[in-house]
């Protein structure tokens with residue numbers, strides 16, 4: 001349910017007031033990762049516009065934190081109205097933390113949330129040459145179908161069950177405890 005990630009990192013959902021740390025994380029991505037994340041080269045201004053304060057009302061964002069700094073994220077956003085059953089997911093892990101299992105854990109959490117929100121159709125922006133994201137999606141073959149022939153992969157998420165809802169709630173309660181511990185660690189850290 002709760003796993004310690006590389007370098008003692010932890011994964012939890014972002015809170016409403018944390019848009020700025022998500023924006024800073026996306027701005028730190030190296031050029032290749034930024035291109036893969038947004039499906040093309042984008043400017044800093046584009047990222048700032050993407051992460052305005054309303055994003056936290058709309059999206060569920062899981063973050064991977066190391067020493068209180070956001071180093072990876074998974075953004076899940078409904079497409080159209082909240083009840084259309086369609087959503088879009090996008091993933092970003094800063095270069096130094098790539099290939100350590102962070103993306104896999106973020107995708108697993110995102111699929112659970114999508115399932116519990118009644119998402120039937122999950123769209124992932126993925127460039128055709130993005131082998132790592134494709135490998136990552138293949139690990140979840142049982143849960144999703146992914147079409148690599150096109151730039152956009154489309155997946156169908158399974159239906160929620162009482163167990164999947166409880167799994168998400170348990171993960172969230174661990175996350176709150178972690179966030180508090182993290183804040184205390186930073187508070188007591190010598191400057």
Ligand SMILES: CC(C)(COP(=O)(O)OP(=O)(O)OC[C@H]1O[C@@H](n2cnc3c(N)ncnc32)[C@H](O)[C@@H]1OP(=O)(O)O)[C@@H](O)C(=O)NCCC(=O)NCCS
Pocket residue numbers: 032033034036037038089090091092093094097098099100101102103104105124125126127130131132133135136139
């Ligand atoms: C794509 C991304 C989210 C994956 O996250 P990650 O933490 O690097 O992925 P993981 O370590 O969980 O690896 C997932 C799988 O990718 C494959 N993989 C890992 N490193 C790889 C590499 N260097 N080359 C090719 N495949 C690789 C493996 O199959 C791995 O699964 P395994 O470890 O069970 O064998 C991350 O690399 C990233 O942010 N890239 C830039 C942005 C991006 O491409 N976003 C996706 C589009 S929205």
